[in-house]
Amino acid sequence: MPVKTKAARQGAGPRKAAAPVAGPAGREMPIRDFSRSLPMALLRAREAVMRHFRISLRAHGLTEQQWRILRALSAIDAIEVTELARSAYLLGPSLSRILRDLEQRGLIERRSVKTDLRRGIVSISAKGLSLIEAVAPSSEAIYGEITRRYGAERLAALHEMLGALEASLADMPLPGSVGDASE
Amino acid sequence: MPVKTKAARQGAGPRKAAAPVAGPAGREMPIRDFSRSLPMALLRAREAVMRHFRISLRAHGLTEQQWRILRALSAIDAIEVTELARSAYLLGPSLSRILRDLEQRGLIERRSVKTDLRRGIVSISAKGLSLIEAVAPSSEAIYGEITRRYGAERLAALHEMLGALEASLADMPLPGSVGDASE
DNA sequence: GAAATATGATTAACATGTTAAATGAAATTT
């Protein structure tokens, strides 16, 4: 019988050192454990929220990203592709693919700027607006229930802290820029 | 049943657009704007953090998910695939693909449980451990700088709030379960 | 005003997220 392989449930232990210490496997653990990983905590929290919306969106034939785009478009008359990418927080290539699909489905409309043929302009169609109005109620209901469970004030505080985190790192230099001669 | 299907009461917060109001385009905005979207806020915060780590990982030929797996494996002697999926927070199919790749690269080792040939056992190899030790320093440095900028206490508080959010929604019924006859 | 450069958008290539289905093995039922 091999070692007890059920040591996977980390996180409850009092081990907190950032320096290498002996782990359950007897090896040195060069880094903090998962429970202290910020990206992981953000990912888990986001997934806990999103799995509720995903079901609702899927019932309407929309992915999360498609919904973000339609939502962004519903708030304005028209917008350039680059601007839309920022607004919906998508990378260019993803947006490009999704717009192609949404256009084929008749949910959006496209044209180009006459003074600069490189730029594309996107707007939501009547059909797209209808779809949003069809999805919005359940989406709002889910958001309401989440707010009720977590608490409106706590939710507002979380929003503030997330925004502050983003702001804190906005001007943090990326590795590989100046000062890192390890390459 | 679970959620009140009427306009999610905005609670105490400064309500902005719980009910449809006219937006910049003159249309009705059926839902809250992006800046108040919790999934979006979590996504943006996570990306603000991850973009720093991604560069470092990429320099070592690793993706974020591959790193999560190696990290989880480094803390234990061996682990079953299903358990590893929970530990690294990956879905089965993703894990399956990544393990195949990591094994071909010699970073992990696999075998199967003799008493149950369905189950696979995974462990990190010496080469995998070396890679972790090579990546860990810059990873820790990045984490340290993030902590310094955001503040250790604030970071701990954020962790707590994220965990609480996850816990709040753990038993929240998903749409489509009992009581929702809107389909 | 043509060549060089810069910019907006798309395409390409590969990795992962997500859901459904298939595969193979063990447990259960008949």
Place this chain on the structure above:
DNA sequence: AAATTTCATTTAACATGTTAATCATATTTC
């Protein structure tokens, strides 16, 4: 024991994330 069901894992199919390359149009430079 054979048939069925359950379980662990993998494969399949499609959508997106990510980086690099491409294409067309604009701007700059000489």
